[in-house]
Amino acid sequence: MVRIANAVRPRLAKAVTAARPRVARLTRSLRPRPVHLPRPRTVRTWQYAAGAATAGLALAAGVVTAAGPWDANGQRTAERDRAAALERSGGTDHGGRGTPRPAPSAGPVLTGLGRVTGAVDTKKAAPGAKALTDVLGPLLGASALGGTHTAAVVDVATGKRLYGVDSGKALTPASTTKIATAVAALSALGPDHRLTTRAALEPDTGELVLVGGGDPTLTAHAQPDGWASLRTLATDTAAALRERDIHKVTLSYDTTLYTGPALHPIGVNDNLAPVSALTADEGRTDNSTAGPVRRVADPAKDASTKFAGFLKAAGITTTPPGPSKASTRAETLATVSSPPLSALVERMLTNSDNDIAENLARRTALASGEPGSYDGGAKAIAARLTKLGLPMTGASFHDGSGLDRDDRLTADLLTALLVTAGDPGRPGLRPVLTGLPVAGFTGTLTSRYTDGAAGLVRAKTGTLTGVNTLAGTLVDRDGRLLAFAFLASGTTDPMQAQSALDRTATALAACGCGQPG
Template sequence: MTPHPRTAAPTISLAYSTVTLNGEGRVARETPQSGGRAGVVAAATVLVVALAVALTAVFAGPDVVRVLGLGDGRSTTWKAGIPAEPPPVVLAAMDSQVPMPSQAGVAAVLAPLLAAPALGPHITASVVDVATGQVLYSSEPDAAMTPASTTKVVTAAAVLAALGPAYRIKTRVVAGTQPGEVVIVGGGDPTLAVFPTSFYPGAPRLDDLAAQVKEALGDAAPTRVIYDVSLYTGPGIEPGWDSDATTGGSGAVITPLMTEGARRNPTRYSARFPQPEVQAAQAFAKVLGLPQSAVAAGTAPQGTKELGKVESAPLVRLVETMLLESDNVLADALARQVAIAKGQPASFEGGAAAMKTVLAELNLPVTGYGLVDGSGFSRTNRLSPALLTGVLAMAARSDRAEMRGIFSGLPVAGYSGTLATRFTKAQDGAAAAGLVRAKTGTLTGVNSLAGIAVDADGRALAFAFMADQTTDGGQAVVALDRVAAALAACGCR
């Protein structure tokens, strides 16, 4: 059976208009490898607006643009009035009343692509219709697979369900036991800003916290900084992580007090500080006018006066950033917030156990669940494709507003985040650019892709494809993109 051709749909003219993007606007500075396409910014903007229009029926209501992450107070504004090549075709508004793809039709299209040699001898899959929850395709959907960074989809669901999208993580400073002594208490927010422009949008600033402390002390000068990291227990490195996990620029030792995700400079793959809590305390001492020698570890005394407090961006924004950037440090910090919310130890083990509890409370399938961290860094993690599609379908339901940050945080094919340089060539699924939002997962020998595609008839389909025996990661990525592109092109009735 051949894919159902995409019907003609209206285009959206952006001439002389202004489109406001959220955190994805920041990532859009990383120019996609577009194969020579002109006007990449204008075209990319059209694609994101297209997806917002296409999913109006899923996110029914006045908050569609906000929910899809197309506007907030920290936005970057793009003007799209410069002539460029004709914009790509834009989907019409999605209609949940159109017929679903048939199971036989989806299988006929996907099965040959999933058998591509680049995906290795073992690949599992799940495709679910978002509107009804009906399974349209599956292959070992309950298998316990190494998920790599698709783990972050599950972490996002657990933390949003446990704490709600408006929750903010607090970092406090209290008075110590000696005159002028202050205690900075790590609350688990890894985004505390020290760079002139923070890596994390909307992050609280360490110098703002210091200003509050100075004001609270009045005429008394600060003399010493104690840092309290007692919130977390257990090791800061999960045993299943690769040896370069904290040195290769993708992650850091997980501590409840750190600045900028422990980065040494404001780049995504910056080297990280080996003792993030010490560096953060030293940075705090510096803005208080104290030397590094005035810093020591300790715990906050009970019932002491609070001298200052800052709060993270709302949880929904942290989730969006985690998914879009595939931020491992942020993911493991959020997993520990789930542990705290559920009364578990704030450790790798506690976070994993608490997340499983929350997922079960959401009636999601936890068969095959075996997470040991929140980031997917560990090779001992296990998740099933059915759990991933269950989370994604829930995130796209209009009656689960608290989960919408999952969808709005997913990278857009051919445009943003970890999909910015994928789906850009015709032979590699470029026709699906802007029609697929998905989370990638990559470790040596492991390649996965999980997200939502809008098919040729305008139905939203949640999918998860997971391969754990690949030998050529680059070719496996292309093969997975082709599968997702085929699903987007498919009416498959």
């Protein structure tokens, strides 16, 4: 039984209350009962042995417990509380906001894996290729997955590929591209890097310039609670102006950090705002924090207009804002900064946030000496992954989000990215794993796996017309941590294809295909 510290009891009570309906369903579904496990060749995808599920969930809970510290928006905290209460992993969506914390380290997590593996008495070797072929082959061959599919399964502890089907063939990856973007951004900038928006006063003209820093989480909401607030920036700026006895200014905005087209090649789209170095609330026209919604046509002008309104409320009158560029002599009056990059990466992966992805691609470009554009970001991502020694044959990047249908990745590259993120020697990449949605609990997997491997699978989803992908990690029935990538092209029914991928991941988690060690 996981011990519950006094410090988490208030959050624990709240988490348990909120989760009670799902808890009841999970408790019923996982109640121990006598079972007879079939051979790997005949594993039925949706039927879990209670003993195997308990071992896997205990392992997952151990990973969550060992992973601390907990992130800004509460996912890791909620998972810890729920693991303590239910002896299983879970979490809450990344829509919430909280005080930023440092990125967790991979070292304690992998150490924790070893401890918990021993606790559940796992003495099996990694699954064999034939056993995995018997289990996964028929599922990946389902007609719902279209005419072309590729797959790879890798043992995270050793980095050895255990199973592959055309794993070196490059296909359209859709949003699993964000895994590559995350690894590249963390490698280029580090998990503690923050993106800063500032207000600067020109000494000669008295012009006030709002300088965009490429922070996709900048918000105009009244209570951001830890995220960079445009309202706070205006309040601090107004105070600095009043100290100088300035009560009226010419207001402008500077977006020159980025270059090139602001619109994605797909054009105007509810899934992504025009990419600008200055944007408030991702240019959303409602109060949403995730998912598709109509966006403003000019994010920088929209953010500056809101900033002017906040200044007015603080006693500073401004002209209508227009574009400009801050000089090197401009005096910074006030700044606000994003949460650390680790939190941005987790939010991007959990919610499949295209706006964060494209900003991180541009910031990766700038850190790599490339222009802050779509082309610069794509080039920088490829260069960073090449430098890490990853298998880049066939890979092609055109954006950071995966919305571009010309992107190409292989199953080998996706699994290598996940294994690299778990390398104890690269703790700064840990948010790539902790940000993956949890099956049945968080982000884009919240409503999936409700009768399958809930809590055992953590994976990034990908969906475009005719394309369905899934890549992530899971704990199999023998207690081994596996990385997997499944890519399908030519699908005709996205929901059927999605279900087919989920059944495949569930079967892998239920396999228990390892031989005695």
